[in-house]
Amino acid sequence: MMGAAITHLRRSEISSIVPNIVLLALALFVAYGRFVLVPPPVT
Template structure:
């Protein structure tokens, strides 16, 4: 179970890192033109960059606390925060009629829920 939770956290961290890098470094106009990025056309640059920074923090929060043994409880806390972020993403894509992205965000939400449940209940970090 521990290995499965690490793999899930690693996968979700890669997703968060990719999203965070693109939202913080790619110009908003280019994001808006990309498949699934149309929502950024309706958002401010500051909002998009803030989401990017939150995603970068999520990538770090899913791995580093446990890997470094410093406040590992932040791993499931980060997973819960990711769930909230995905609810917002699902609402945004749902309003735009982008159901494939709603389903993708739902999969990310489920992965985060598994991590949160696993690290809070099934196999919490002890230390």
């Protein structure tokens, strides 16, 4: 998806980049919650 976002950016298709940014923000939010707020238990 990063490749697609870069391609859209180079073509000045800003409206096509918005879904990629939203998905990136959601993925970062989930990763932050999983690994920072509630780290996995050490077994």
